[in-house]
Amino acid sequence: MPNYFALIPAAGSGSRMEQSLPKQYLSLHEKPMIFHSLNVLCQNQFISKVIVVLAPEDKHWFTYDWSEFNDKLLVFTCGGATRADSVRNGLLAAKQDNLVNTQDWILVHDAARPCLTASQLNKLLHELAGDETGGLLAVPVADTLKRADSENRVTATEPREHLWQAQTPQMFRYEILIQALQNTANKPITDDASAVELMGLSPKLIMSDTQNFKVTYPQDLALAELILQNRKTHD
Ligand code: C5P
Secondary structure: OOOEEEEEEEOOOOHHHOOOOOHHHOEEOOEEHHHHHHHHHHHOOOEEEEEEEEOOOOOOHHHOOOHHHOOOEEEEOOOOOOHHHHHHHHHHHHHHOOOOOOOOEEEEOOOOOOOOOHHHHHHHHHHHOOOOOOEEEEEEOOOOEEEEOOOOOEEEEEOOOOOEEEEEEEEEEHHHHHHHHHHOOOOOOOOHHHHHHOOOOOOEEEEOOOOOOOOOOOOHHHHHHHHHHHHHHHO
């Protein structure tokens, strides 16, 4: 039986947040942002280990207490220049330590998606368990899409039929994911699925919801706070 591993690339600086502290450590619901993803992933009964990939120069991680995740958490300080580099380096480090087998499932999740729920995660695991290729959480695009020129003038309205917004976790077998990321080492890919697609495979889109959004801009933090607060109130 394959094992399930989560991998959180957390080596970004989050420059679009306009803060000196990297985004994954910004305070959210009384915890550093990455805590919330870690909490959901570590509590999942099917996931055996959660690997966090930090930037080699990261000094912030070690200033927090992560002991409640001790039985599942593994930390590698091998983050790279891009998200894809961080994921690839983390996968290679896990293999070097004999942690993972080629047929194991890897769930890559952004540190900056703190509103992932246990039920979204279980849905992904359940719907992809027997899948050949793997897939990802995603939502159909809701807004009308405009293509713009360099002066932000509309040049076209794009049909949104069949268009989805990719989220994470993105779940692939180790063997497929590492090969995909090795193949695309110098290409500007922004998620794991696109690397897998370039191998000619078709990852499956698993319906999620917009609350699993990526905290990217300063105003996103308040929305994430409201969502987490609202969940706590209704627990
Ligand atoms: O910057 P962005 O929001 O796209 O980052 C998505 C995820 O990738 C974040 O969890 C971030 O920490 C991670 N990342 C990384 N290494 C990089 C850049 C981003 O692990 N060099």
